[in-house]
């Protein structure tokens with residue numbers, strides 16, 4: 001029996017949250033009494049970078065080195081992972097929640113008849129029935145779920161466990177794609193912000209709302225984000241009006257983030273916005289209205305004008321470097 | 322062109338979530354239920370396609386009789402008919418098996434769902450159905466255009482979007498800005514009453530189905546610590562030395 005971890009990333013860039021999923025699998029293996037943790041990595045990578053996944057808890061890395069799987073092909077990745085889950089008698093398949101992984105996990109679970117739980121926020125409890133805690137109602141509550149059966153797919157939320165980093169090294173097995181690509185799907189183009197920090201992966205997020213008055217004022221948000229090494233986000237009306245791209249929209253109908261620090265500037269704190277940020281460790285609100293609902297959810301707050309306050313914060317952060 | 326739209330019946334996004342019976346049941350008292358916001362985008366897209374190309378639109382919900390007002394609302398928005406699978410939607414895999422059974426019988430060209438439900442937020446039902454009925458599935462889909470059997474889509478990826486082409490039939494998990502949410506008009510509400518709503522019993526599911534043991538709310542937040550805007554810089558010191566997040 002083994003635990004498979006679906007790892008996202010290509011070109012030697014393995015997502016940090018996928019490394020966390022490997023650490024989660026290693027902890028789970030200890031709790032359930034063993035089994036190899038096998039990290040499955042697709043796309044172009046150097047062997048050395050892959051061997052270092054051992055440091056996070058992988059016993060072994062399977063590298064599916066196949067050009068055609070460098071793309072986000074949901075059913076092809078699902079079929080490839082299904083075949084590996086079968087050949088390695090996987091009792092569990094673990095991955096971290098993302099717009100892509102959910103889909104791959106679902107395709108595998110359907111094919112192998114595994115119980116599937118998404119948005120997992122705890123290690124399993126195994127003293128009686130196998131249970132895990134998951135976040136529900138868009139972060140407004142938790143459910144403890146009993147997961148029956150001998151095959152399980154767990155999709156965990158980022159920041160569920162600490163990243164293990166013990167310097168160990170894993171063996172790497174390179175294989176070509178284990179299955180044929182069944183459905184045609186041609187990627188014809190891609191618009192991707194280059195260089196910036198990805199919202200989903202960021203440890204710090206600086207987000208702006210309608211209080212910023214217009215896209216021309218986003219410089220103060222970007223400057224603070226840059227000084228902090230943070231990603232930038234926004235509220236829904238801001239992306240609806242086209243001030244910022246859609247992938248920066250945070251909340252109930254946008255990206256759900258769980259960084260260490262979320263700074264909301266000129267965002268009122270509507271319940272739908274909070275739904276996307278309430279699993280952040282520390283929330284900061286900056287708003288000139290003392291009655292803004294965000295102050296009820298925040299850990300720290302400044303009642304003041306963003307245009308005066310934010311540049312001062314940026315200067316202060318720079319002065320600490 | 323036959324379109325199937327799968328909708329959830331979920332608490333309004335502003336609903337206060339609470340539980341009863343020692344945290345073993347969701348407290349539905351005083352809760353307003355709505356069509357899931359992402360499902361509402363899927364429905365709006367289907368109705369738009371019906372208006373433009375004459376597609377037929379069937380809505381499907383796996384739920385108990387109490388979901389019928391939500392289904393009627395979807396009919397009022399413009400779906401032609403509806404199917405309700407008479408079962409409590411306890412788990413994504415259970416729901417996916419129910420939807421798969423309907424898909425296998427229905428010969429649909431396009432199956433639209435939401436990117437995720439807002440009660441269990443799993444984001445997996447479309448992928449599960451795709452793998453159970455052996456159709457490709459895509460999510461989160463932001464634009465979708467059908468031309469003959471070719472489908473052009475934009476899908477959100479981390480940090481941007483990707484454009485792709487695939488063939489019908491397929492399953493898409495939708496999100497904005499795929500179409501504008503539609504509000505039912507008076508005529509829609511009147512005609513919805515007489516549109517067919519078929520109730521079918523669930524099919525048995527032969528795989529283990531997870532079960533909720535208990536629910537809990539988030540831990541209470543302490544009061545906010547306010548920093549005088551005159552000393553705004555102090556915030557950075559607190560984040561560094563007290564909260565230890567810098």
Ligand SMILES: Cc1cc2nc3c(=O)[nH]c(=O)nc-3n(C[C@H](O)[C@H](O)[C@H](O)COP(=O)(O)OP(=O)(O)OC[C@H]3O[C@@H](n4cnc5c(N)ncnc54)[C@H](O)[C@@H]3O)c2cc1C
Pocket residue numbers: 208209210211212234235236237238249250251252253254265266267268269270271272273276286287288289292304305306307334358
């Ligand atoms: C089904 C549904 C789903 C939704 N999903 C989302 C979602 O995913 N994400 C989301 O964000 N919203 C979502 N919304 C919308 C949500 O209800 C709010 O309308 C939205 O979050 C408000 O955005 P905002 O805070 O930027 O704007 P506003 O509510 O207009 O707030 C602007 C704030 O800026 C402050 N301000 C103004 N000037 C200044 C200044 N100079 N300095 C400092 N502060 C200033 C004001 O006091 C105010 O509090 C959803 C709504 C629905 C119905």
Ligand SMILES: Nc1ncnc2c1ncn2[C@@H]1O[C@H](COP(=O)(O)O)[C@@H](O)[C@H]1O
Pocket residue numbers: 327328329357359360381382383384410413416433434435436437438439441442443444445446447
């Ligand atoms: N009970 C249900 N009835 C019909 N469709 C559903 C149901 N549950 C989920 N779906 C569909 O599957 C999508 C993804 O749901 P989920 O995987 O629960 O996040 C939803 O947006 C709906 O389109």
